[in-house]
Amino acid sequence: MSIxxxxxxxxAPYGNALAREGIEAVLAAAAxxxxxxxxFLGDGVFQLLxxxxxxxxxxxxxxxxxxALPMFGIEQFFVCEKSLAEREITLEQIQxxxxxxxxxxxxxxxxxxxxxxxxx
Amino acid sequence: MPRRAGHFTIWPPMKFSLAVYSxxxxxxxxSSALRFAKTVxxxxxxxxxxxFYCDGVQNGNATAAPPQDExxxxxxxxxxxxxxxxxxxxxxxxxxxxxxxxxREAERLERPAAxxxxxxxxxxxxxxxxxxANSDRLITFGS
Numbered sequence: 001m002s003i004x005x006x007x008x009x010x011x012a013p014y015g016n017a018l019a020r021e022g023i024e025a026v027l028a029a030a031a032x033x034x035x036x037x038x039x040f041l042g043d044g045v046f047q048l049l050x051x052x053x054x055x056x057x058x059x060x061x062x063x064x065x066x067x068a069l070p071m072f073g074i075e076q077f078f079v080c081e082k083s084l085a086e087r088e089i090t091l092e093q094i095q096x097x098x099x100x101x102x103x104x105x106x107x108x109x110x111x112x113x114x115x116x117x118x119x120x
Numbered sequence: 121m122p123r124r125a126g127h128f129t130i131w132p133p134m135k136f137s138l139a140v141y142s143x144x145x146x147x148x149x150x151s152s153a154l155r156f157a158k159t160v161x162x163x164x165x166x167x168x169x170x171x172f173y174c175d176g177v178q179n180g181n182a183t184a185a186p187p188q189d190e191x192x193x194x195x196x197x198x199x200x201x202x203x204x205x206x207x208x209x210x211x212x213x214x215x216x217x218x219x220x221x222x223x224r225e226a227e228r229l230e231r232p233a234a235x236x237x238x239x240x241x242x243x244x245x246x247x248x249x250x251x252x253a254n255s256d257r258l259i260t261f262g263s
Contacts (some may be wrong), residue, residue, distance in 0.1 A: 005252050021174050028245035116252050119260045
């Protein structure tokens with residue numbers, strides 16, 4: 001039971017429930033000691049942005065869930081370099097305490113290196 | 121195994137799990153999931169589990185009443201599930217948010233009705249993790 005899987009986070013944090021439910025699934029897997037890596041790409045990179053104010057639109061903070069991930073042993077986040085550049089987001093804006101952010105140029109090869117991929 | 125145009129045959133037999141994220145009548149992918157399940161079973165593969173998550177939990181809503189000339193995915197899953205003893209699991213957290221409850225949950229949460237369709241069961245996200253660990257392939261049918 002030690003197959004490492006990759007979770008793709010592809011949606012912005014508050015427009016669609018998939019972003020939250022994806023992170024919840026990752027937390028559940030991590031709590032069961034299943035190794036999961038995360039790759040943020042497309043609008044999913046917005047999940048990592050600091051200075052979010054979701055309370056203004058009646059939403060709970062998703063970033064708080066991301067901040068819990070290091071406590072469950074997920075200490076690195078892969079982030080698509082091209083997705084960041086397209087949205088003019090810098091690495092400084094997407095730091096999460098306790099986790100190392102690694103930019104990825106060739107997301108295809110990264111995805112292909114995992115036996116199982118969860119897509120959110 | 122032969123491969124025909126527009127038609128793949130996967131060989132050797134594999135153990136599949138399906139993750140379904142969309143509700144019937146909202147996105148085609150809910151219907152695609154059922155068609156995929158039927159096809160892999162027909163080709164001799166095994167389905168370890170079907171995990172309904174996000175809006176996909178509505179596939180297990182027994183109170184949905186689609187027009188007669190439209191596909192009733194809940195009924196179709198029930199038939200397929202019975203034929204092949206499928207493990208049709210609805211994520212309990214996602215289902216509570218969207219009002220898909222069994223008798224026990226309806227009573228516990230003090231809601232007026234239970235509507236989980238027969239043949240489906242409510243369980244936690246751990247069942248998705250377990251499916252990932254125990255299947256050769258996880259196929260996601262997104263929203």
